[in-house]
Amino acid sequence: MESRSYTADATPGETVTVAGWVHEVRDLGGIAFVILRDTTGKIQIKFEKDEMDEDLVETGLGVHRESVIAVTGAVEEEERAPTGVEITPESVEVLADADPELPLDPSGKVDAELPTRLDNRTLDLRKSEVQAIFEIRAEMFRSIREAFRDVGCTEINTPKIVATGTEGGTELFPITYFGEEAFMNQSPQLFKQLMVGSGLERVFEIGPIFRAEEHNTPRHLNEATSIDFESAFTDAEGAMDVCEEIVIAAYEGVAENCEAELEALGMADEFEAPEAGFERIPYEEAIDRINATGELDEMLGWGDDLPTEAERALGEEVGEHYFITEWPSEIKPFYIKDNDDDETLSTGFDLMHPRLELVSGGQREHRHERLIEGFEQQGLEPEAFEYYTKMFRYGMPPHAGWGLGAERLVMTMLGLDNIREAVLFPRDRQRLSP
Ligand code: ATP
Ligand code: MG
DSSP: OTTEEOGGGOOTTOEEEEEEEEEEEEEOSSEEEEEEEETTEEEEEEEEGGGSOHHHHHHHHHSOTTOEEEEEEEEEEOTTSTTSEEEEEEEEEEEEOOOSSOSSOTTSSSOOOHHHHHHTHHHHTTSHHHHHHHHHHHHHHHHHHHHHHHTTOEEOOOOSEESSOSSOGGGOEEEEETTEEEEEOSOSHHHHHHHHTSTTOEEEEEEEEEOOOOOOOTTOOSEEEEEEEEEETOOHHHHHHHHHHHHHHHHHHHHHHOHHHHHHTTOTTTOOOOOSOOEEEEHHHHHHHHHHHTOOSSOOOTTOOOOHHHHHHHHHHHOSOEEEESOBGGGSOTTBOBOSSOTTBBSOEEEEOSSSEEEEEEEBOOOHHHHHHHHHHTTOOGGGGHHHHGGGGSOOOOEEEEEEEHHHHHHHHHTOSSGGGGSSSOOBTTBOOO
């Protein structure tokens, strides 16, 4: 379609060719309207039956909903039309017929359950409020990339097929690699750390992570997108500063550039970027505050991971993004550095949205001997990770970083109930296709 115009650009006085989907056919007798929809919006096509060529009327009004058509005609002002303009067609071409029976109603008049929507994602994404999620997701990545560049990061891509997992064990998907066992990577953790010892020093990656988690929850995927940061000569505080900046940049980009999409989601009025200066709550204080809410059946003790209800109770109290810092060393992975003054404490932190965890990060153990000890304590064989540990013998600077779940960021930003809403084709226990 060489000379195709978007419906949003149709200006009275012009003759244009628009192309898109038949959103609706409204036949009022002597006059009828086809509402044509494209990626920019909708436009009304007017058919005056007595005054127009019979074939033209027949073609225009005979199409099934959701068929793809191209219409050429004059654009005129029309107050009563939904967008204030309409097209009087000179020609109508049917480019692709749609079956009269649709598995999903893209006009949104008939609600569909999430599984039906995901099975028919193409049709589902014809709805402006669904399309909006993915336009916002794209803008979020654009502004995040820009913000990373502004703080001196180089974007990297690391392998997703690996010989060993990051933290070993149960969450790995095994695959066969030319007859050998290999795995889908669960995190770029070890690779991004290797880059802080390279000349790059400060890196970020946006890429898939694969986790064979058995549970099916509204906030877990088996293939997710991780936004990873890692920087030499940075401690946990510095990493949290960057984390805060990136999250705020994502919100600001969306607030600035996604007005129409926020409108489509009905959140244009209330949408706001969080304010800088997220509270940093030490783990010990966090469990005290959670226990004090009285929301939990059982009191939390030192060393407990925070169950979902605990995260929610504290989230409700804080009411905004916040960090939990100084986690017990014993519940953080081997590559997280311990606190210099108290080995029972780690430099690990999580960024929490009031609803759920968004980020885990920390300063890393960069001392070779300590790192090897950490592997052993976690029951991992350091030999299997030699490609990684070896580099810690050749000048690995102190460093810190974090990983942020992209879908969780979209989910919390837009108040989506289910993380699957933030992925085109989610992978979960039931879903391997489409
Ligand atoms: P959770 O405890 O919520 O399952 P986690 O602590 O296992 O998450 P990390 O290994 O800390 O996850 O990963 C860093 C971030 O990546 C998480 O904070 C989250 O935003 C995201 N993430 C991790 N696993 C998943 C998953 N299965 N689906 C979607 N996002 C995930
Ligand atoms: Mg975590």
